[in-house]
Amino acid sequence: MKFSKVHTLRQIAAILDCEYVGREDFPVEGMNEIHVVERGDIVFVDHPKYYDKALQSAATVILINKKVECPEGKALLLSDDPFRDFNKLTDHFRPFERAGVAVAPTASVGKNTIIQPNVFIGNHVTIGDHCVIHPNVTIYDHTVIGDHVTIHAGTVLGADAFYYKKRPEGFDKLRSGGNVVIEDHVDLGASCTIDSGVSGSTRIGEGSKLDNQVHVGHDTVIGKKCLIASQTGIAGCVVIEDEVTIWGQVGMTSGITIGTKAVILAQSGISKSLEGHTTYFGYPAEEARKKYKELASIRKIPAIIALLDHRE
Numbered sequence: 001m002k003f004s005k006v007h008t009l010r011q012i013a014a015i016l017d018c019e020y021v022g023r024e025d026f027p028v029e030g031m032n033e034i035h036v037v038e039r040g041d042i043v044f045v046d047h048p049k050y051y052d053k054a055l056q057s058a059a060t061v062i063l064i065n066k067k068v069e070c071p072e073g074k075a076l077l078l079s080d081d082p083f084r085d086f087n088k089l090t091d092h093f094r095p096f097e098r099a100g101v102a103v104a105p106t107a108s109v110g111k112n113t114i115i116q117p118n119v120f121i122g123n124h125v126t127i128g129d130h131c132v133i134h135p136n137v138t139i140y141d142h143t144v145i146g147d148h149v150t151i152h153a154g155t156v157l158g159a160d161a162f163y164y165k166k167r168p169e170g171f172d173k174l175r176s177g178g179n180v181v182i183e184d185h186v187d188l189g190a191s192c193t194i195d196s197g198v199s200g201s202t203r204i205g206e207g208s209k210l211d212n213q214v215h216v217g218h219d220t221v222i223g224k225k226c227l228i229a230s231q232t233g234i235a236g237c238v239v240i241e242d243e244v245t246i247w248g249q250v251g252m253t254s255g256i257t258i259g260t261k262a263v264i265l266a267q268s269g270i271s272k273s274l275e276g277h278t279t280y281f282g283y284p285a286e287e288a289r290k291k292y293k294e295l296a297s298i299r300k301i302p303a304i305i306a307l308l309d310h311r312e
Contacts (some may be wrong), residue, residue, distance in 0.1 A: 001177050001199045009061065009075050012042070013090035013235045015092055021067070022075025028061050031089055031177075035237055035255075036200040036219065042089065044082040083165050084173065090177040090199070097123045097141060110147065112281055115215045122158070128184070142194060146184035152212070154191040157182070159234060161218030174198055178219065183207075189214065189230070205242070217254065229266070241276060 009026035015310045029040030034050075034057055037043045044058035045051055049192055054062050055071055062070075063077045063085060072261050075229065079085045103109070103121045110129035120138045121127070128147035133139075135152050139175050140158025151157075157180045164171040178197025181202050182188070189212035198218040204210070205224040214228050217236035222228075224242045235254035240246075252258075252270035259276025269283030281288040282295075 001032060001090075001094065003028070006040075009077075012061070012089070013077060015050075016077060016079060017090060017215035018085065019078040020076060021070050021078065022061075026075045028060070030199075031086070031093070032059070032199045033219065034059075036197075042077070042086075045077075046085040083174065087175045088177040094142075094177040099123055099141075116153075119267075120191075134190075140180070142196075143181045143182070144179065144201075146186070146206070148181055148185045149187070149312040151182075151188045152192075155188050155193070157194045158196045159193060161195050163198055163218060165272065166259040176218065178202070180204075183224075186210075195236070211248070223260070244276075 007028045008024060009020050009022050009028060010024035027040060028042060031042040032038065034043050034054060037057050037059040039058055039060055039196045042061040042063055043054050043057055043058045044063040045054035048222060050067060054085045060073065061077060062254050063079055063082045065079055065082050067078055099122050104123040105121050107121045107125040109115065112129055113127055113131040115133050116135045117230050118136045119133050119312050120140040122139055124141055125139050125143045127145045130147055131145060131149045133151050134153040136154050138156045143158045160176040161174065163174040176196040176198055178200045180194050182194055183206040186204050187209045189210055191212055192210055192214045194216045195218045197200060200219055202216060202219055203221045203224055204224065207224050208222055208226040210228045211230040213230050215233045215235055219236055220234055220238040222240045223244065226240060226244045228246045229248040231249045233251045235252055238257045239254060239257040241258060241260040241274045243256050243261045247266040249267045250264050256270065257273040259274060261277050263279040264270065264272055264285060265279065265281040265288060268281050268285040271284045274280055274285065279288040280286060281293040
């Protein structure tokens with residue numbers, strides 16, 4: 001998430017009421033999670049295991065809970081609770097806005113786009129030309145939809161990320177300040193849920209088609225011309241490259257990459273990144289022919305045991 005204007009390190013520290021290390025006029029351009037940070041961004045880190053990763057990332061401002069040596073060309077914001085203060089920045093720079101009407105006055109709808117009854121379009125939403133938005137679709141704030149997009153009934157774009165920190169008193173949610181981007185010629189089936197990015201964008205690439213009841217987690221990026229069948233659940237921060245086919249009831253963990261033109265057969269479970277141009281099946285998913293051979297071998301086990309018993 002980029003700020004509407006560049007702020008100084010001192011200004012950001014004043015919002016958080018925290019100390020800082022670096023020039024007071026050090027420029028701060030935005031805030032992002034570690035996997036999408038760019039130069040000028042703030043990133044937060046609250047565990048020693050990830051200090052080096054944050055300090056060596058593209059981010060130039062590190063919101064951290066320990067005073068460490070600051071890398072050259074970077075600055076630190078010192079906080080006793082970086083998770084809390086990252087939320088404070090999200091609330092400051094992208095606060096919740098009540099819409100009050102079915103189509104927010106700040107929303108933009110392109111020419112020849114059809115909006116069916118009972119659709120909600122939130123603040124600062126942009127919808128392109130020649131789209132069809134079917135009844136009871138909910139489009140949260142800051143969503144961007146391209147041209148020639150079809151969204152079927154009951155789909156929700158931009159709900160909060162499923163991202164929580166466990167504390168003694170319960171779960172603390174990381175605020176969602178990102179958005180959803182739907183590129184041109186995308187079709188979304190009925191009752192799909194595409195969650196907002198935490199600070200960046202959850203993106204569905206040009207020409208991709210999603211069946212009914214597909215879930216896409218926060219900050220996931222789906223490439224061009226992908227086909228995703230019903231009841232597939234995709235966790236957050238997944239990268240699905242171009243022309244991937246995913247059949248029904250596939251589930252996948254967060255932070256993985258599915259390579260170009262991979263095919264994942266129905267009811268597979270994906271626990272790690274997969275190379276492209278290969279067909280996968282099973283849990284954990286493996287190359288399909290290998291998996292089928294394993295299953296065939298397993299079916300022979302009772303007969304082998306019976307034969308051994310007979311010999312005895």
